[in-house]
Amino acid sequence: MEKFSDVLTKEQILAATEEVLRRFGIAKTSVIDVANVLNVSHGTIYRHFKSKAELLEGATKKWLDEKIIEPLTDVCHNTTLDGPEHLKTYIRTLIELKQHYACEDEELFKMYAKVTDEATDLIHKHISEVTDQICEIITRGGIKSEDPLQLAHAIFHATTRFHHPAHAYEWRSPMIHNEFLDVWALIEKGNLYENPR
Amino acid sequence: MEKFSDVLTKEQILAATEEVLRRFGIAKTSVIDVANVLNVSHGTIYRHFKSKAELLEGATKKWLDEKIIEPLTDVCHNTTLDGPEHLKTYIRTLIELKQHYACEDEELFKMYAKVTDEATDLIHKHISEVTDQICEIITRGGIKSEDPLQLAHAIFHATTRFHHPAHAYEWRSPMIHNEFLDVWALIEKGNLYENPR
Numbered sequence: 001m002e003k004f005s006d007v008l009t010k011e012q013i014l015a016a017t018e019e020v021l022r023r024f025g026i027a028k029t030s031v032i033d034v035a036n037v038l039n040v041s042h043g044t045i046y047r048h049f050k051s052k053a054e055l056l057e058g059a060t061k062k063w064l065d066e067k068i069i070e071p072l073t074d075v076c077h078n079t080t081l082d083g084p085e086h087l088k089t090y091i092r093t094l095i096e097l098k099q100h101y102a103c104e105d106e107e108l109f110k111m112y113a114k115v116t117d118e119a120t121d122l123i124h125k126h127i128s129e130v131t132d133q134i135c136e137i138i139t140r141g142g143i144k145s146e147d148p149l150q151l152a153h154a155i156f157h158a159t160t161r162f163h164h165p166a167h168a169y170e171w172r173s174p175m176i177h178n179e180f181l182d183v184w185a186l187i188e189k190g191n192l193y194e195n196p197r
Numbered sequence: 198m199e200k201f202s203d204v205l206t207k208e209q210i211l212a213a214t215e216e217v218l219r220r221f222g223i224a225k226t227s228v229i230d231v232a233n234v235l236n237v238s239h240g241t242i243y244r245h246f247k248s249k250a251e252l253l254e255g256a257t258k259k260w261l262d263e264k265i266i267e268p269l270t271d272v273c274h275n276t277t278l279d280g281p282e283h284l285k286t287y288i289r290t291l292i293e294l295k296q297h298y299a300c301e302d303e304e305l306f307k308m309y310a311k312v313t314d315e316a317t318d319l320i321h322k323h324i325s326e327v328t329d330q331i332c333e334i335i336t337r338g339g340i341k342s343e344d345p346l347q348l349a350h351a352i353f354h355a356t357t358r359f360h361h362p363a364h365a366y367e368w369r370s371p372m373i374h375n376e377f378l379d380v381w382a383l384i385e386k387g388n389l390y391e392n393p394r
């Protein structure tokens with residue numbers, strides 16, 4: 001019966017978890033369902049993941065790495081872009097990816113939203129990867145700043161409404177893209193003291 | 198038995214609803230509990246509010262008006278403040294009020310978070326009141342802008358993480374105040390093109 005149990009990898013278990021999540025949703029997904037897909041006992045799964053919560057975290061990490069971090073890394077390392085324009089492309093890509101998957105991969109996006117709400121270390125690590133890349137773009141693009149990592153965090157926080165999963169309900173608005181452009185204009189060259197905007 | 202039914206006002210029903218919500222929480226609050234507090238039948242409540250959802254919306258509106266809009270209106274009309282400093286004080290007050298009530302009036306804050314998530318007209322109206330006041334401060338303070346209302350929305354959106362109830366879980370961080378100051382610096386005199394920050 002346990003035909004894969006000896007060679008079963010974490011990667012295979014997570015791929016099966018994704019499949020089950022897309023089919024049944026978070027609430028109805030159980031460790032037993034995942035075991036059934038792989039044709040192993042649930043004990044085999046528990047040898048790799050201590051609980052359903054840990055399994056969901058593993059699946060969220062895989063999903064964030066593949067769907068969000070990989071394409072963002074390409075933008076970060078794109079040498080045809082530079083300075084504020086590079087930064088804007090990076091943030092716009094982050095926003096477009098989140099908004100795309102909120103519609104197109106609804107069940108896995110909901111899982112990510114749930115894990116975010118529980119403020120796990122995994123999410124803190126994901127955010128650090130993004131802010132480190134923003135920092136890299138700031139430094140490489142010669143954007144002047146006394147503290148590039150602090151500026152990276154401020155830019156990430158100021159654009160929260162457009163990429164944090166708790167705001168997915170606002171992304172259906174036809175105004176959302178223009179609202180981002182207005183916030184970006186404020187970040188890019190906002191000055192409440194002098195310049196007319 | 199129905200001693201108040203003839204003279205019962207919406208205001209009295211909403212005050213009783215607040216009392217019941219603070220005692221039992223949203224999930225366990227029923228129209229019958231509210232009726233019991235007022236010593237009337239639940240039919241009397243239904244004459245004023247068609248459903249529990251409508252009762253919760255009414256209580257949320259009262260709570261937002263009293264706890265958030267009233268003190269913000271005082272800041273908006275404070276003639277000792279002016280320009281960007283006035284704007285910062287207004288946004289800081291908005292943030293402090295939300296963060297205060299998230300801790301100190303937990304059950305009613307949760308109700309407000311729930312109603313926000315359902316994106317009702319009531320919340321859109323509440324946001325308009327805030328952005329109209331921000332716009333008033335921009336115009337009165339001589340902050341240059343081609344479109345003061347658009348700038349008001351951009352400032353409101355860029356500070357979302359610090360006042361939107363979905364982020365209450367992040368407000369417990371000891372960094373939250375400094376993170377707001379960094380975002381404010383970006384809004385106030387951010388310039389990714391030239392000035393060192």
